[in-house]
Amino acid sequence: MPEVLVLVDHDGERVNKATYELLAAARRLGDPAAVVVGIPGTATRLTESLARHGATSILVAESTDVAQFLVTPAVDALELAVRETAAAAVLVSATTDGREVAGRLAARLDAGLLVDAVDLDSSGLVTQIVFGGSYTVRSQVTHGIPVIAVRPGAFEPEEHPGEAGRRELTLPPIAPAASARITARRAAPAGDRPGLTEATVVVSGGRGVAGADGFKVVEELADALGGAVGASRAAVDAGYYPHQYQVGQTGKTVSPQLYIALGISGAIQHLAGMQTSKTILAVNKDPEAPILGLADYGVVGDLFSVAPQLTQEMAARRAAN
Amino acid sequence: MNIVVLVKQVPDSGAERTLSQADHTLDREDAELVLDEINERAAEEALTLKETTDAHVTVVSMGPDSALDAIRKVLAMGADRGIHICDDRLRGADVLTTAKVLAAAVRTMEDVDLVLAGDATTDGQASAVPAVVADLLGLPQVTHVRKLDVDLDEDAGRVRAERETEDGESTLDAPMPALVSVTEKINEPRYPSFKGIMAAKKKPVDTVDLDDLFPDGDEAGFLVSRTRVVEAVPRPPRTAGTRVTDDGSAGRQLAAYLIAQKLV
Numbered sequence: 001m002p003e004v005l006v007l008v009d010h011d012g013e014r015v016n017k018a019t020y021e022l023l024a025a026a027r028r029l030g031d032p033a034a035v036v037v038g039i040p041g042t043a044t045r046l047t048e049s050l051a052r053h054g055a056t057s058i059l060v061a062e063s064t065d066v067a068q069f070l071v072t073p074a075v076d077a078l079e080l081a082v083r084e085t086a087a088a089a090v091l092v093s094a095t096t097d098g099r100e101v102a103g104r105l106a107a108r109l110d111a112g113l114l115v116d117a118v119d120l121d122s123s124g125l126v127t128q129i130v131f132g133g134s135y136t137v138r139s140q141v142t143h144g145i146p147v148i149a150v151r152p153g154a155f156e157p158e159e160h161p162g163e164a165g166r167r168e169l170t171l172p173p174i175a176p177a178a179s180a181r182i183t184a185r186r187a188a189p190a191g192d193r194p195g196l197t198e199a200t201v202v203v204s205g206g207r208g209v210a211g212a213d214g215f216k217v218v219e220e221l222a223d224a225l226g227g228a229v230g231a232s233r234a235a236v237d238a239g240y241y242p243h244q245y246q247v248g249q250t251g252k253t254v255s256p257q258l259y260i261a262l263g264i265s266g267a268i269q270h271l272a273g274m275q276t277s278k279t280i281l282a283v284n285k286d287p288e289a290p291i292l293g294l295a296d297y298g299v300v301g302d303l304f305s306v307a308p309q310l311t312q313e314m315a316a317r318r319a320a321n
Numbered sequence: 322m323n324i325v326v327l328v329k330q331v332p333d334s335g336a337e338r339t340l341s342q343a344d345h346t347l348d349r350e351d352a353e354l355v356l357d358e359i360n361e362r363a364a365e366e367a368l369t370l371k372e373t374t375d376a377h378v379t380v381v382s383m384g385p386d387s388a389l390d391a392i393r394k395v396l397a398m399g400a401d402r403g404i405h406i407c408d409d410r411l412r413g414a415d416v417l418t419t420a421k422v423l424a425a426a427v428r429t430m431e432d433v434d435l436v437l438a439g440d441a442t443t444d445g446q447a448s449a450v451p452a453v454v455a456d457l458l459g460l461p462q463v464t465h466v467r468k469l470d471v472d473l474d475e476d477a478g479r480v481r482a483e484r485e486t487e488d489g490e491s492t493l494d495a496p497m498p499a500l501v502s503v504t505e506k507i508n509e510p511r512y513p514s515f516k517g518i519m520a521a522k523k524k525p526v527d528t529v530d531l532d533d534l535f536p537d538g539d540e541a542g543f544l545v546s547r548t549r550v551v552e553a554v555p556r557p558p559r560t561a562g563t564r565v566t567d568d569g570s571a572g573r574q575l576a577a578y579l580i581a582q583k584l585v
């Protein structure tokens with residue numbers, strides 16, 4: 001079987017769930033070879049979990065510099081890995097960084113790039129959902145080694161234990177004139193909530209939440225359901241909730257099992273980011289709100305009485321179990 | 322200082338967008354075309370720098386004849402000149418070709434200090450073109466920026482920026498020349514004034530094609546796309562399911578629904 005390169009997304013200690021999804025996707029095309037880019041010692045910490053999820057080899061690109069520079073070390077590592085293996089394809093998570101890595105790699109390989117794949121088959125046919133959920137498109141790479149950025153959450157992680165051999169890659173030195181240095185990082189306060197794009201439940205608040213304080217109601221419901229919190233652009237622009245959590249055309253695209261919209265009207269640009277969710281629930285005071293026209297379960301009512309009651313029911317249910 | 326702003330004209334996201342049945346490219350015929358919102362903010366950032374540093378701003382767009390309107394809008398906002406890359410052979414260009422053509426256009430200019438772009442477009446949504454342009458030009462990529470500082474006192478200048486992604490925030494530092502892409506939260510774009518609109522009509526716009534940008538290129542070898550759409554199917558619109566008006570028990574009803582549907 002040919003090797004399929006998978007760029008490992010990690011925080012230095014742990015592999016992100018989206019990488020296990022990539023490994024599952026990669027197995028449809030060949031033997032997944034995980035490419036770890038990090039400071040020295042990183043790969044050793046990640047090997048066991050990568051092997052357990054189907055990586056058949058680990059390509060290690062470690063140096064003290066890599067954490068300090070944006071995107072380019074990962075591109076350099078993948079370019080090297082492609083040149084040193086007979087890789088059939090390269091898979092990267094379609095995160096903010098991942099899209100940039102994939103684009104730059106494709107440019108260096110003069111290869112076809114497909115972004116935001118939600119499915120792919122053994123022949124390399126890729127499914128994408130475009131224009132905010134209005135079209136399903138199937139595409140193929142026609143030139144070069146396919147570089148595919150896969151939407152987080154689109155595949156199920158699978159355990160597939162085996163041995164993973166280790167190979168080293170020697171990164172070229174960083175070109176300071178062509179690289180941006182990261183001088184400080186402030187991680188998003190992760191808390192105990194799942195990431196927005198990987199969560200199976202997302203509870204989002206809109207302008208109807210009426211203030212930063214009001215978002216407590218949204219957070220409490222999300223926590224009761226083990227979900228992530230999202231926000232409409234109006235809520236973000238009003239300063240109720242940080243930008244990273246914006247759902248929609250210019251925010252994140254989410255496709256959870258359950259999406260709950262609280263005080264969100266359902267503008268086309270918001271729907272663009274969530275209308276492929278499995279089940280949609282909405283609470284809105286206005287019976288004419290467009291979101292109620294597509295919710296699987298719509299409540300005309302005040303979110304400040306409906307949401308806390310639902311939170312309470314869920315908490316009571318959990319206590320009883 | 323010389324600044325280049327990359328802007329794209331896109332169909333209005335508030336209206337329905339369709340794919341042509343013939344070749345699965347975007348139907349531009351019926352679409353209402355607008356300057357993409359996020360790169361309008363890149364233009365605003367360039368114009369703010371023009372005011373504070375006396376910069377010269379060139380706006381570059383690749384697209385059909387209509388893309389000239391997008392260029393004129395940025396000129397009306399205050400940019401100095403435009404380059405319109407217009408060539409029938411570019412129809413259906415992929416991310417790479419788009420980036421190669423934009424990079425080639427930037428190379429035709431001398432002493433470029435800053436290339437500004439939006440961090441995503443509302444139609445393609447690859448969110449990759451700026452990074453690829455940086456790679457092709459050998460510039461540092463300072464992308465997804467919500468706050469930008471340009472320091473011209475140091476050597477050729479440096480940019481410092483606040484980057485924002487799903488992982489959180491980071492501070493970036495890079496020497497100039499650099500490529501910067503901005504998020505929709507960086508600023509509020511100005512409206513062109515009447516005077517600006519009148520002045521824009523007289524500002525120079527060069528129209529260039531592939532032969533101008535790649536004089537040594539052999540046409541047969543020019544790849545427009547490295548991918549092919551095999552099939553495009555409209556997704557059925559969602560329809561409403563159960564609808565209730567809260568009588569004081571809707572929260573409990575929702576809980577019952579979630580349990581019945583095995584969603585919790």
Ligand SMILES: Cc1cc2nc3c(=O)[nH]c(=O)nc-3n(C[C@H](O)[C@H](O)[C@H](O)COP(=O)(O)OP(=O)(O)OC[C@H]3O[C@@H](n4cnc5c(N)ncnc54)[C@H](O)[C@@H]3O)c2cc1C
Pocket residue numbers: 205206207208209231232233234235246247248249250251252262263264265266267268269270273283284285286289301302303304334358443
């Ligand atoms: C280019 C472009 C890109 C955009 N990108 C995005 C994007 O990525 N994401 C996004 O979300 N938007 C985006 N928008 C904005 C979008 O058009 C809407 O303006 C926005 O989604 C509205 O947010 P909202 O539903 O929270 O606010 P509103 O439209 O003001 O709706 C608030 C709703 O809350 C209800 N409400 C008020 N009080 C209560 C209460 N107590 N209980 C229950 N309901 C209540 C009201 O009835 C109303 O329906 C974009 C727009 C453009 C032009």
Ligand SMILES: Nc1ncnc2c1ncn2[C@@H]1O[C@H](COP(=O)(O)O)[C@@H](O)[C@H]1O
Pocket residue numbers: 327328329357359360363381382383384419423437438439440441442443445446447448449450451
């Ligand atoms: N055809 C184009 N002409 C000029 N700039 C473009 C073009 N396509 C993309 N860009 C720039 O790249 C940014 C991101 O686009 P994308 O990577 O397609 O999401 C846009 O906001 C523009 O600044």
